[in-house]
Amino acid sequence: MHELGIVFHIINSLEKIGEENQLKEVASVILEIGEVSGVADSYLKDCWKWAVKKSDLLNGAELLIEVIPAVTFCEDCSRTYETVKYGKTCPYCAGEHTYLMTGNEFNIKEIEAC
Template sequence: MHELGVVFQAIKIVEKVAKENNLTEIESVTVEIGEVSTVIESYLQNCWKWSVEKKSDIMHNCKLYVEKIPAITYCEDCGNKYETVAYGKTCPKCNSTHTYLLQGNEFNIKEIEGC
């Protein structure tokens, strides 16, 4: 379960931002997770709840909000952009496998709400 490591890193970044901005408490954090990032949201939420309660004073009651980024693949042969999960690495328009992922593998901290 790599979600715990992801959470620890996110908390470290959020605490640094809080310190730089003289925040005394973090109310919520919004993250973006790519559809094919391998981060499982339910595991992430469980790790988050445990970590902020046990490991961070400034984030003790902090909520985690998750937004999904759809996975989109680009075909180099025909220029088609398509849903990765539905079609995988093969372009549904021309059946080419000369494709690459445009988006959907990210994990971003989008927003930090503090006071």
């Protein structure tokens, strides 16, 4: 379960941001997580609830998650498609010269401070 390590990394980053911006308390954090990033939302939220209790800045902060859809590009026909639904093979031309355009990202999108 790498989600706990991810949560600690996020908390450390947010505490640095909080210190630089003289924040006293964070009410919520919005994360963007790619659909195929390998991060399990439910585990991440469970780890978050436990870990933020140890931070003066983030204690009680809500974690909100926005999923970035996985989209693949086919170099054979220059079309995009849903990665999770079709995998590596293009549903339009059956081409296999494809690559993931979006869906494996992991970003802090927004911090709501009190």
